[in-house]
Amino acid sequence: MLIYVCISSHGFGHAARQAAMLKQLHSLCPEWRLVISTMVDRRFLELAFRDIPVVLRPVQWDVGMLQADALGADPIATLEALQDLEHALPQRLDQEVAWISRQESPVLVIGDIPPVAAELAERLQAPLVWMGNFGWDDIYAPLGSAFEGWVRRARDCYQRGSLLLRCPFSLAMNWKLPETSLTLVAAEPRSIPSALEAELQQSPSPNVLVGFGGLGLGLEPSLFARWPDHRFLLNLPGNRDLRERLALISNVTLLPNGVRPLDVMPYCSRHLGKPGFSSFCEAMAADLGLHVVERQGFAEATTLMEGLRLHASHRILRREDLEAGRWALDQPLQPPAHGKLIATGAIEAAKAVQRVATDTVQQD
Structure with missing residues (x-):
């Protein structure tokens, strides 16, 4: 077959x-x-x-x-x-x-x-x-x-x-x-390198996974320094200058090649990103709090945001909040209206x- x-x-x-x-x-x-x-x-x-x-x-x-x-x-x-x-x-x-x-x-x-x-x-x-x-x-x-x-x-x-x-x-x-x-x-997380696992397990700060899909968003690196009591996990950006700037920020960890965002979700408490089907499924399956930036001009985003409100602990951000670093990571999450889904x-x-x-x- x-x-x-x-x-x-x-x-x-x-x-x-x-x-x-x-x-x-x-x-x-x-x-x-x-x-x-x-x-x-x-x-x-x-x-x-x-x-x-x-x-x-x-x-x-x-x-x-x-x-x-x-x-x-x-x-x-x-x-x-x-x-x-x-x-x-x-x-x-x-x-x-x-x-x-x-x-x-x-x-x-x-x-x-x-x-x-x-x-x-x-x-x-x-x-x-x-x-x-x-x-x-x-x-x-x-x-x-x-x-x-x-x-x-x-x-x-x-x-x-x-x-x-x-x-x-x-x-x-x-x-x-x-x-x-x-x-x-949602797929199952894989094991991660032992050094990275030790770093995430021993981090005194909450781990926050940041992801905006394949295109990325190119957030200004200095915004992460506004949240010194949180550790941020990001995929390696393709842009070399951005990668070098992010590497200089003490509370940012760039995921090594071969490690998916999914693989570090068990070590995180929250996820900062856009409306996306697979990222929602994976984060909900891992019971992460979702900080989601509103998206315009794509019909799927509306039903994703409805699902977010119904089935995930969440905070909803405007794009201007994201770009100003107002991420509400120190605020309590809104509970799901209808309970969580199984994976x-x-x-x-x-x-x-x-x-x-x-x-x-x-x-x-």
Whole structure:
């Protein structure tokens, strides 16, 4: 059995939740071949899928929403990129159909959540499982008439498939498909280097994980010095000047290569970041307090913030508060309105994929 996963190149969260699900699927069906198809940064993929034997296929299936930074959307640039994608997709489909056919194996396609996965599955005569908390139809619909054609195309694709695995914090996704609702989808933390573990365990200050996704936000390093009674954990920034400036701040620890933010969550009490599906799932599973900066221009943010209020201990910040260093880390957290969620979504999704594959592919 070949499981071919089309992952959005929009951001890291889609790949992170597929890594969580596919690790469980590999445990259930270790003989199945797993293929990841995306243009998400390869270093992130190699880290996220390190424990799973996967084949990486560098293919861009969608555009998503282009962003000026971690908190700002760019609809005009997104439209231009969608037009470029339309010209490129036929050749990419031909290429991947040919490659998959050469594998001479039964196939199941998973879409998270590029619309064109529907066409790929149909050309392969393979079952299709969608997994996500939104579709690009939901994201583009509020952006006006220029996106109407893309909304229709995406919605038509999403209504073709065997099953929708609906993640928490979801938008409408009115696709007229059978559905399975999932709980939090999060991978398990891995062990960290002993020196880092000792540093975090022995820290006299609360540890605060800071993360704004793949784009980052480039916070002014001096802002961390405003909170001398807290230790901040950050991914290594790509910008060398920023990295060197952060290294000079005594209460900042840069995570070494090979350590995911998820891996240090057990040592933290709070998380400072933006609305993001996978970061929310991982932080909620680790029972962190979430300090979240409001985000505009992206429809998913609204439902994520609603989920935050309902299911996590939290503080909500404005962007100007973030950039001024007013992070409220010394303030009590707001309790969840409806209680916390469990984190069994990855195994629930894996079992659902196994059922579809067994019932539809292996019986043919």
